[in-house]
Ligand SMILES: Nc1ncnc2c1ncn2[C@@H]1O[C@H](COP(=O)(O)OP(=O)(O)O)[C@@H](O)[C@H]1O
C-alpha cells in the first residue's frame with residue numbers, strides 16, 4: 191500500500207534574475223513523493239538539482255507553481271512560516287557538512303533545537319541520543335576540525351535528525367568523501383529511511399550512489415527526463431560488510 195503523499199509539486203518553475211539575464215533553473219516540475227520513499231535526484235551540473243532540493247526544503251520559493259508539503263500548500267507562505275515548517279519537519283545534509291567549526295560537536299547537533307526554542311537540558315539529551323544513533327557518542331566534546339570527513343558528515347546527520355524530522359534532504363552528501371566512507375554514510379541514510387521510516391530525497395551525480403535508493407529521478411535543463419524505480423536497490427550495510435571482509439583477509 192503506498193504511503194500518503196509527503197511532497198507534491200505542480201508545474202514548479204524557478205527563474206533567477208542576474209541583472210538583465212534570466213536563468214530558468216526549473217522549467218515545470220511535476221512530481222509526487224510518498225511517505226517512506228528513498229529517492230535519488232540525478233543530473234549533470236546546472237540541471238537544477240540543488241534548486242529543486244532547496245524548494246522542497248522550503249529554503250527557497252518557486253517563481254511559479256504549487257508546492258504541497260504534507261498536503262498543505264506552502265508556496266504562498268512567508269519566510270517565517272517557511273522556517274517554522276523547516277524546523278519542525280525537515281533535516282538537511284550537505285556536501286560540505288556545514289558544521290560550525292568554533293563549537294563542539296554536541297553544540298552543533300543541538301543547533302536546530304535552540305532555533306526551535308527547546309529548553310537546554312532537553313536539547314542536550316536529544317543531541318546525545320542523536321549522536322549515539324550515528325555511533326559518535328564519544329565525540330561530543332570534539333571540534334569538527336579534529337574529525338575525518340566521514341565523521342563530520344555523521345555529526346551533520348545527527349544534527350539533521352535531532353528534531354525528529356519526517357523528511358531528510360541531502361545534497362550530494364557523499365560528494366566530498368572517498369568511496370568506502372560514502373557507503374558508510376549511505377548505510378546510515380538507509381537506516382534512517384528503513385528503521386525510522388523517514389522519507390529521504392538525495393541529490394547525487396554518482397550513479398553508484400543512486401543505486402542505494404529505490405527511485406531515481408533524472409533532471410536535464412530543469413525538466414524531469416526520467417522517473418523510474420531502481421531495480422534491486424543495493425544494501426549499503428551488506429556492501430560495507432563485504433568491503434570489510436575483503437580488507438580483513440589481507441591483514
Ligand atoms: N542563486 C542563483 N542565482 C542565479 N543563478 C543560479 C542560482 N542558483 C543556481 N543558479 C543557476 O540555475 C541553474 C541550476 O543550478 P543548480 O540548481 O545549482 O544545479 P545543480 O545543483 O544541478 O548543479 C544553473 O544554471 C545555475 O547557474
Ligand SMILES: [Mg+2]
Nearest residue numbers: 239240241361
Ligand atoms: Mg547542486
